[in-house]
Amino acid sequence: MIRFDGVGVTYADAPVPALRDVDLHVAEGELCLVVGPTGAGKSTLLQAASGLVPHFTGGTLTGRVTVDGRDTRTHAPRDLADVVGVVLQRPAAGFVTDTVEEELAYGMEQLGVPAATMRKRVEEVLDLLGLAALRARPLADLSGGEQQRVAIGAVLASHPRVLVLDEPTSALDPSAADDVLSALTRLVHDLGMTVLLAEHRLERVVQYADHVVLLDADGSARDGEPAHVLAASPVAPPIVELGRLAGWSPLPLSVRDARRLAPALRTRLADAADAQQRHDQGRRAVRAAGTARRADPTRHLPLLQGAAVEVRHGRTVAVRDVDVAVRPGEVVALMGRNGAGKSSLLWALHGAGQRSGGRVALSDGTDPARLAPHELRRHVALVPQEPQSLLYLPTVADECVAGDRQAGAPAGTTAGLLADLAGAVDPGSHPRDLSEGQRLALVLAVQLAAGPGVLLLDEPTRGFDYAAKARLARALSSHADAGGGVLLSSHDVEFVAECAHRVVVLADGDVVADGDAREVLVASPTFAPQVARILHPVELLTVAEVARALGRST
Amino acid sequence: MHPLAWWAWALGVAVAVTRTADPWVSGLLVAATVTVVLARRQATPWGRAFTGYLGLAALVVVVRVAFHVLVGIKPPGPVLLDLPRVELPAWAVGVHLLGPVTLTGLLPALWEGLRLAALVLCFGAANALANPRRALRSLPSALHPLSSAVVVAVSVTPQLVRSAQEVRRAQRLRGDEPRGVRGLPALVVPVLTDALDRSLALAASMDSRGYARAVPGTSDARVGALLLGALVAAVLGTYGLLDGTTPTWLGAPVLAVGLAAAVAGGVLAGRRVRRTRYRPDRWGAAETVVAACGAAAALVVVVATTALGVPAGASGAGSPTGGWAAAGVALLAAAVAVLPALLTVDGGPQGPAGRALRPYGGPALREGAS
Numbered sequence: 001m002i003r004f005d006g007v008g009v010t011y012a013d014a015p016v017p018a019l020r021d022v023d024l025h026v027a028e029g030e031l032c033l034v035v036g037p038t039g040a041g042k043s044t045l046l047q048a049a050s051g052l053v054p055h056f057t058g059g060t061l062t063g064r065v066t067v068d069g070r071d072t073r074t075h076a077p078r079d080l081a082d083v084v085g086v087v088l089q090r091p092a093a094g095f096v097t098d099t100v101e102e103e104l105a106y107g108m109e110q111l112g113v114p115a116a117t118m119r120k121r122v123e124e125v126l127d128l129l130g131l132a133a134l135r136a137r138p139l140a141d142l143s144g145g146e147q148q149r150v151a152i153g154a155v156l157a158s159h160p161r162v163l164v165l166d167e168p169t170s171a172l173d174p175s176a177a178d179d180v181l182s183a184l185t186r187l188v189h190d191l192g193m194t195v196l197l198a199e200h201r202l203e204r205v206v207q208y209a210d211h212v213v214l215l216d217a218d219g220s221a222r223d224g225e226p227a228h229v230l231a232a233s234p235v236a237p238p239i240v241e242l243g244r245l246a247g248w249s250p251l252p253l254s255v256r257d258a259r260r261l262a263p264a265l266r267t268r269l270a271d272a273a274d275a276q277q278r279h280d281q282g283r284r285a286v287r288a289a290g291t292a293r294r295a296d297p298t299r300h301l302p303l304l305q306g307a308a309v310e311v312r313h314g315r316t317v318a319v320r321d322v323d324v325a326v327r328p329g330e331v332v333a334l335m336g337r338n339g340a341g342k343s344s345l346l347w348a349l350h351g352a353g354q355r356s357g358g359r360v361a362l363s364d365g366t367d368p369a370r371l372a373p374h375e376l377r378r379h380v381a382l383v384p385q386e387p388q389s390l391l392y393l394p395t396v397a398d399e400c401v402a403g404d405r406q407a408g409a410p411a412g413t414t415a416g417l418l419a420d421l422a423g424a425v426d427p428g429s430h431p432r433d434l435s436e437g438q439r440l441a442l443v444l445a446v447q448l449a450a451g452p453g454v455l456l457l458d459e460p461t462r463g464f465d466y467a468a469k470a471r472l473a474r475a476l477s478s479h480a481d482a483g484g485g486v487l488l489s490s491h492d493v494e495f496v497a498e499c500a501h502r503v504v505v506l507a508d509g510d511v512v513a514d515g516d517a518r519e520v521l522v523a524s525p526t527f528a529p530q531v532a533r534i535l536h537p538v539e540l541l542t543v544a545e546v547a548r549a550l551g552r553s554t
Numbered sequence: 555m556h557p558l559a560w561w562a563w564a565l566g567v568a569v570a571v572t573r574t575a576d577p578w579v580s581g582l583l584v585a586a587t588v589t590v591v592l593a594r595r596q597a598t599p600w601g602r603a604f605t606g607y608l609g610l611a612a613l614v615v616v617v618r619v620a621f622h623v624l625v626g627i628k629p630p631g632p633v634l635l636d637l638p639r640v641e642l643p644a645w646a647v648g649v650h651l652l653g654p655v656t657l658t659g660l661l662p663a664l665w666e667g668l669r670l671a672a673l674v675l676c677f678g679a680a681n682a683l684a685n686p687r688r689a690l691r692s693l694p695s696a697l698h699p700l701s702s703a704v705v706v707a708v709s710v711t712p713q714l715v716r717s718a719q720e721v722r723r724a725q726r727l728r729g730d731e732p733r734g735v736r737g738l739p740a741l742v743v744p745v746l747t748d749a750l751d752r753s754l755a756l757a758a759s760m761d762s763r764g765y766a767r768a769v770p771g772t773s774d775a776r777v778g779a780l781l782l783g784a785l786v787a788a789v790l791g792t793y794g795l796l797d798g799t800t801p802t803w804l805g806a807p808v809l810a811v812g813l814a815a816a817v818a819g820g821v822l823a824g825r826r827v828r829r830t831r832y833r834p835d836r837w838g839a840a841e842t843v844v845a846a847c848g849a850a851a852a853l854v855v856v857v858a859t860t861a862l863g864v865p866a867g868a869s870g871a872g873s874p875t876g877g878w879a880a881a882g883v884a885l886l887a888a889a890v891a892v893l894p895a896l897l898t899v900d901g902g903p904q905g906p907a908g909r910a911l912r913p914y915g916g917p918a919l920r921e922g923a924s
Contacts, residue, residue: 056758081764093752094759096706098687105832110764112828119833140716158763352726377729389724392743406729432747446728 001162001194002026002049007063008219009044009053018044020219022063028161029192031185031208033199033226035235036215038435038465042198043089043166045215049196050086050164051077068161082111085160089167089463091151092144100142100150101126101135107158125153128183144171145338149180156187162194163187169204170462173337173491174526177204184208200465202237203494203530206230207254227251235466238494238530241543245550258534265546269538272549302327303363303485304349304380304454310357311344311509318344320509321358326454326485331476333496333517334489335527336506342489343385345506346456349487350382363453377407381447382456387440388432396434397427399442407449417445421475437468444475455479457488461495473499497521497529497541517541555898557684558692559841564680566848567891570855571672578881579855580668582888584611584675586851591679593895599712600681607678611671618667623655631658692835695824699766706756713752717745768826777826780819787812844894851891858883 004024010017018041026032034042047053051072054061065072068083077086085107088094097103104125108118126132129149134142142150148171155163163184169177185208187193199205206212206226213223214233222229230240231251239258243251246265252258302325311319319341326332334342347353349360351368360368362379371379384390393399396418403414418425422441431439440460447455455476461469469492476486476499490496496503496517503520505513505527513520522532522539529541540546564587571583588608595601623637639653686708690701721744791809794800858879 050762052758052762056761077758077762078764078767081762081767084762086759086762088755088758090752090755093755096756096760096763098685102832107763109830109832110767112830115830115832118830122832140712155763350727352723373726374729377727382727384724384727386720386724388748389721389744390728392740403728450729 001028001030001068002032002196003064003066004048005064005066007048007061007065009041009048009059009061011057011059014059017219018059019048019215019221022219022221024213024221024223026194026196026211028194029188030210031188031195031197032211032213033197033202033205033209034213034215035199035202035230035233036465037217037235038200038437038463038468040215040217041219042215045213045221046086046164046166046196046198047088048072049162050084051075051080052086081107081160082158083160084162084164085155085158086164087148087151087155087166087168089170092139092147094151095139095147098138099135100131100137100139103139103150103154104157107154111158113158121157121159125157128156129153130179143339145173145176148172149176152180160193162196165195165197167199167463168197169199169201171338171491174204174493176338177201177491181205181208200463201492201494202235203239206237206239209253226253238543239534242531242534242546245543245547255530255533262534266535266538269535269540269546269549276549300327301363304360304368304487306345306349306358306360308358309345309348309355309360311341311348311354312356313344317509319348319506322506322509322511324349324487324504324511324514326487328453328483328485329480330502331480331486331488331500332502332504333500334487334504334506335491335493335496336512340506341509342506343458346382346458346487346489350380350456351376352382374406377447377450377452379452380454380456381450381452383440383443383447383458383460385458385462387443390443390446391431391439394430395428396425396431396442399431399446400427403446403449407446407451409449409451414445414449417448418442421445421471435468436463437465437471440464440472441475448479453484455484455486455488457486459490460488461490461492469495469498493521493527493529494542496527497532498544503527555684555844556692556835556837556841557686557689559837559844560684561680561689562845563848563891563894564676566845566850566852567679568673568676569852570887570891571669571676573852573855573859574880575662575665575669576880576884577665577668578884579887580665580672582884583851583891584668584672586888586892587672587675587679589892590895591682594898595682598685600686601683604678604682607675607682610678611674614671614674615664615667618670619660619663622660622663623652625651626659626663628653628656628659631656633657634660688835691831694820695827695829696820698827698829702760702765710749710753714745714749717748721745721748767828774826777819777823780815780822784812784816784819787815840898843897847890847893847897851887854883854887854890 002024003026004022007019007022007024008017009019022045034045036042044053047057048061048065049067051065051067053059055072055076061073067080070080070083072080077084095103096106101122104122105118108121113121126135129152131146131149131153134146134150139147139150148168152165152168165184169180172180181204184195184197188195197205197209209226211223212226212229213221214229214235215221227250230236230253231244233240236244239253239255240251243249243258243261246261248258248261252261305325307323309319309322309324310317322341322345324332324345334345336342344353348355349368351360351371352373355369362368368376368380391399393402397415400414400418401411403409404411407413415427418441421444422438425434425438425442431442434442444455457476460472464472473495476488480486480501488500500517502515503513503517504511505520513523518539518541521527521529521541522536525533528536531543531546532539532541535546540549567583567587571580591604595604623635633654633656635655637652637654640651642651687705690705693701718741721741725740787808791805791807791812794804794808795806
């Protein structure tokens with residue numbers, strides 16, 4: 001169905017090729033997953049399959065890309081539109097019409113599908129993706145997850161034979177992501193649709209994949225059976241890492257398969273826990289070899305506290321009577337489905353967003369909303385969902401200098417923080433050319449230059465690969481260990497499992513659960529990380545914890 | 555309601571307004587237009603924009619009067635404002651800079667301004683009552699690329715405003731809020747780069763969904779030739795009409811030939827684009843009534859000015875010109891123009907093919923469920 005023969009792609013003015021000598025054959029009816037670290041060329045590969053490279057993006061394409069017998073050299077993207085459906089990152093930027101229903105019909109209109117067929121297909125897609133209640137809603141009023149589903153639906157409605165999706169679940173909460181992925185799998189199995197999919201959050205998608213393509217940082221590709229390719233891959237979901245640690249072979253890719261191989265590991269962990277308890281007699285051992293995540297109880301005066309916080313947007317109540325506190329040394333995670341009010345709560349706590357009721361107080365009792373922005377930065381810093389909107393200067397070095405000036409910090413503070421967070425970043429590069437992880441690190445460095453105690457982060461890990469997430473988790477932990485507090489909102493269960501001490505779950509503006517991270521994450525299947533689901537009833541959240549538990553017993 | 559029905563009504567009222575500068579006609583038609591808009595507009599962004607048009611119309615009147623005061627020819631009569639006349643050199647003949655403002659000069663300027671304001675309000679009324687994007691979708695296939703471009707352009711402004719608000723909010727997080735000129739790069743650069751990125755993403759999305767797919771095998775040459783010929787004929791025909799010394803066949807007939815060629819070219823071009831419409835708006839009885847009201851208002855005024863001899867221009871007297879005949883005509887035209895407000899039923903916000911929608915709320919309605 002999709003064939004790449006010796007394909008290389010070099011963008012104009014780029015020193016190195018984005019893709020190098022890629023040979024790939026995706027058969028019909030396969031769900032092919034493209035994995036690789038950030039910047040490896042996944043988006044380039046997907047756009048080459050749809051003809052956007054080179055017709056739209058420019059650059060040089062060597063080799064041949066054939067989709068359903070059509071060569072992309074002679075066929076522009078619009079000529080492939082009846083065969084290939086593309087959903088790129090930032091689906092909201094690709095909306096053409098006003099309302100959901102018209103957006104779903106747009107592709108079919110351009111292809112000249114008869115009106116009766118259009119109406120039937122629109123109804124089918126509304127049901128398939130759970131959008132029926134939103135059909136007459138203006139697109140600008142939808143939440144990020146709803147927009148992503150509408151974008152996928154708009155492409156599905158034209159019944160293409162190939163679907164190309166670039167990070168389709170990045171804005172979706174775990175259950176919505178599951179819905180979308182199972183709908184796609186159903187289409188693959190029932191209709192023989194071919195799906196080419198790039199995703200960073202592999203834990204959501206790896207069990208559905210029939211074929212995996214691994215792109216290395218230099219642009220070359222290896223492909224094959226999922227278990228085979230992921231066994232040696234630098235980017236791997238927790239289930240694969242657990243499999244490598246436990247020595248399972250063949251490598252299981254779904255929770256069910258892993259649980260069949262897990263009893264031996266669970267016994268080992270139980271023995272290790274018993275050994276640990278005997279060793280720690282007289283001291284309070286917390287659960288099966290997991291480390292206690294509660295913050296030091298002696299420093300419990302909260303750095304930021306909200307009581308009965310209420311936020312209204314027009315007539316809707318986004319946050320209703322919520323109490324939340326961030327204590328020194330604590331990383332708190334806000335979770336909940338799309339539209340539950342997490343962003344509104346973060347902005348209201350920061351003071352820059354609107355708050356319709358309740359009280360928010362810093363550690364000295366002042367209300368952050370009353371402080372001037374310049375003064376507020378020293379206490380509370382917020383990194384918004386689009387960190388890009390804070391950056392406006394042409395180079396990274398300029399941003400660092402401006403950051404020092406605005407924070408009133410000595411020269412070089414911001415640059416030093418950036419080096420700690422992201423390693424070496426070329427100071428002459430444009431902020432828009434940085435990777436997602438580097439951009440967030442830059443914004444974080446700018447915000448941290450004023451030395452705030454509390455950090456608020458809104459969905460920080462969109463577009464991050466596992467290495468970048470690990471680095472961010474380390475940075476947040478060190479901020480907490482130094483006496484600060486962190487409150488972040490995220491859909492990414494694995495990231496929360498890695499770094500959060502406490503988890504607060506919101507639904508429809510109310511707090512549904514608030515407690516120790518281990519308790520909350522293990523209690524509900526939606527929010528349980530993969531390791532917890534595999535090793536249930538042993539309560540361990542990450543592969544690192546498993547390694548530590550096993551390491552202690554030897 | 556089919557959006558073009560309101561446009562037809564507005565066109566009829568505009569024709570009625572342009573036929574005469576009589577203040578009764580302009581004034582009463584303005585009142586009729588505003589009544590219809592207030593009665594029939596919905597709580598949509600384009601509906602709310604009508605107040606902007608009212609402001610613009612008032613501005614037009616003020617500017618017209620100011621022009622008259624500044625450089626208009628001032629006939630003798632009762633003096634309202636005695637401004638000193640500024641002498642101009644001999645080559646600036648015909649231009650009177652300032653000078654005493656008289657009633658006989660001011661009133662016609664005021665009536666002219668009122669007429670222009672009425673035209674602006676007709677356009678504004680059409681925009682407020684009919685969703686501009688749905689109106690563009692009803693255009694013929696040959697103009698589809700043009701209408702798509704306009705639709706995309708129309709959605710840029712609200713997006714820019716939203717982007718600017720978000721950037722403003724984010725900039726507050728960095729602490730210093732330089733206002734005025736120094737704060738401009740911090741606001742403008744992210745907004746413009748974001749707008750550029752979005753436009754590229756939009757173009758990629760439209761392209762990969764098949765926008766502007768041409769049916770293979772249709773030729774381009776005939777369309778090009780027809781349109782070029784139409785353009786040349788339009789130029790020649792207009793020249794012929796305006797210049798009295800050219801032979802008669804070089805006026806209206808050539809223009810008509812050019813128009814026919816343009817229509818033929820449009821139809822041929824439309825055949826290349828194979829595009830269907832999802833739930834197109836229907837033209838029913840209500841639409842015909844609305845369009846007919848506009849046409850009737852135009853007809854009343856046209857008949858009155860040509861056949862019955864009501865003066866077409868504004869004369870310089872201080873009292874309503876043309877006497878009671880003009881007032882009567884104005885009243886009749888206005889009554890006909892205001893009928894749509896009474897005859898049509900307010901069915902609430904309309905979606906595709908007139909299905910009723912939920913009310914269009916303002917800022918984000920996040921009603922929970924995923």
